[in-house]
Amino acid sequence: MKKQIIVGVTGGIACYKALDIVSKLKKRDMDVTVIMTKNAAEFVTPLSFETISQNAVIMDMFDSPDHWEVEHISLAKKADLFVIAPATANCIGKIANGICDDMLTTTIMATKKPVLFVPAMNSAMFENLIFQENVQKLEALGYSFMKPATGLLACGDIGIGKLPDPEEIVDYSCNLLFEIDKRKQDLVGRKILITAGPTIENIDPVRYITNHSSGKMGFALAEAAFERGSTVTLISGPVGLSCSKGIRRIDIGTTAELSEAVHDAFKDTDALIMAAAPSDYRVSSPSKEKMKKTHEDLILTFTENEDILASVGKIKGNKCLIGFAAETQDLIVHAVKKIERKNLDFIIANDVTQEGAGFSGDTNIITVIKSDGSIKSYPKMSKREVANIILDLLV
Ligand SMILES: Cc1cc2nc3c(=O)[nH]c(=O)nc-3n(C[C@H](O)[C@H](O)[C@H](O)COP(=O)(O)O)c2cc1C
Numbered sequence: 001m002k003k004q005i006i007v008g009v010t011g012g013i014a015c016y017k018a019l020d021i022v023s024k025l026k027k028r029d030m031d032v033t034v035i036m037t038k039n040a041a042e043f044v045t046p047l048s049f050e051t052i053s054q055n056a057v058i059m060d061m062f063d064s065p066d067h068w069e070v071e072h073i074s075l076a077k078k079a080d081l082f083v084i085a086p087a088t089a090n091c092i093g094k095i096a097n098g099i100c101d102d103m104l105t106t107t108i109m110a111t112k113k114p115v116l117f118v119p120a121m122n123s124a125m126f127e128n129l130i131f132q133e134n135v136q137k138l139e140a141l142g143y144s145f146m147k148p149a150t151g152l153l154a155c156g157d158i159g160i161g162k163l164p165d166p167e168e169i170v171d172y173s174c175n176l177l178f179e180i181d182k183r184k185q186d187l188v189g190r191k192i193l194i195t196a197g198p199t200i201e202n203i204d205p206v207r208y209i210t211n212h213s214s215g216k217m218g219f220a221l222a223e224a225a226f227e228r229g230s231t232v233t234l235i236s237g238p239v240g241l242s243c244s245k246g247i248r249r250i251d252i253g254t255t256a257e258l259s260e261a262v263h264d265a266f267k268d269t270d271a272l273i274m275a276a277a278p279s280d281y282r283v284s285s286p287s288k289e290k291m292k293k294t295h296e297d298l299i300l301t302f303t304e305n306e307d308i309l310a311s312v313g314k315i316k317g318n319k320c321l322i323g324f325a326a327e328t329q330d331l332i333v334h335a336v337k338k339i340e341r342k343n344l345d346f347i348i349a350n351d352v353t354q355e356g357a358g359f360s361g362d363t364n365i366i367t368v369i370k371s372d373g374s375i376k377s378y379p380k381m382s383k384r385e386v387a388n389i390i391l392d393l394l395v
Contacts, residue, residue, distance in 0.1 A: 002031040002382050003177055006075055008084035008104045009049065010091040011039025013154040014120040014163035018085055019044065022052045024170040027241050029220050029362070029384050033058065033075065035104045037091065061103045072103060076111035083173050084108070085118035086163050089125050092117060096134035114176060116144040118169055123159030146172055167242070174244050178227055186395050188229035193269040194222045195262060195276035197237030199255040203300065204287035213277035214360040215239030217324070217383050221273055222247050224387035233269065235261045237276060255279050255305040262308055271320035271394050274309050281305060313343030320394055325349040326359075335369050345371050346393050356380040368393065
């Protein structure tokens with residue numbers, strides 16, 4: 001199940017940075033719902049948050065809910081974590097004093113889930129004893145706070161009060177979720193190597209060939225493995241995704257670089273999950289200079305790349321090896337051949353032509369084939385859920 005994050009946005013000058021927070025949470029495979037105050041909507045439009053979160057933005061207390069449950073109660077229950085960023089002095093003051101006069105404050109009051117406030121304001125406001133007392137009161141009640149950064153503030157003053165970097169806020173939120181989710185720490189002590197994304201093969205210094213792999217499956221695996229307590233190394237091709245700070249990330253470009261990184265990291269790992277989509281071929285002689293248009297057909301010659309999984313299969317010993325088979329036809333036949341040829345323990349087969357399976361989406365439809373020949377198919381699920389099924393194989 002995807003983590004459900006409610007991002008509360010209140011009316012501070014740092015509102016625009018909340019767009020980046022929402023975007024970064026989404027990139028970490030979270031389902032984000034934004035609740036804005038009316039004053040926040042003076043700074044940034046709900047439409048921007050709606051577009052980035054891909055969920056309706058909630059502002060009005062008295063909009064009729066489209067189901068039986070009152071909306072602020074259903075949001076309060078649905079959330080795994082509330083992140084209020086930026087949190088105004090006003091919003092914090094209201095919660096500290098039990099005032100709930102809008103959708104955000106009412107939902108925060110109605111929730112038993114963890115709430116993280118990320119205050120941002122002018123330093124005089126921040127240092128005001130009334131505000132500090134409110135923070136202390138809420139901290140004593142179990143609410144979490146991130147300390148603002150120090151620097152040049154929007155008002156021109158220099159001091160404490162800046163909203164921390166969105167990446168830091170997302171890391172902090174993920175760590176809180178991680179703390180909350182200690183229930184499933186069944187991979188503690190395991191070292192797992194995961195690959196993700198495509199590789200690129202250069203044609204000349206400015207052009208390359210690649211494939212449609214988005215990296216989402218590999219990143220979901222890395223986050224889930226990290227969450228379940230394992231030490232994770234993630235080797236990623238060029239993708240626009242970010243991962244938790246605790247994950248050791250190695251970025252590569254070509255299949256040769258991927259191979260070198262995998263062989264190097266495999267020495268100190270218990271399991272390899274190869275979710276990357278390395279290119280089977282590279283351009284035989286990439287041009288050193290940018291190729292010029294000749295007005296004639298361009299013919300490129302390709303050389304086969306090393307089969308990384310097969311080469312690791314030869315040296316795997318008793319380590320666990322899991323591969324993926326993305327096919328467009330005869331899925332099971334191809335996958336069973338692959339498991340034997342590459343000496344794998346499991347193969348995760350998916351027919352990338354099926355709607356909801358494969359590369360760029362947030363869902364996948366998989367069939368797990370074990371080296372003993374047993375086969376189990378699963379319905380369409382989020383990539384995070386698929387990741388946990390794959391990790392269960394290791395357990
Ligand atoms: C241009 C401008 C910038 C503001 N920036 C902040 C801010 O950074 N932090 C803050 O606590 N209040 C700030 N305020 C004041 C809040 O908007 C005000 O306290 C408002 O009542 C907050 O409403 P809300 O908490 O319901 O969103 C700002 C006001 C204006 C007009």
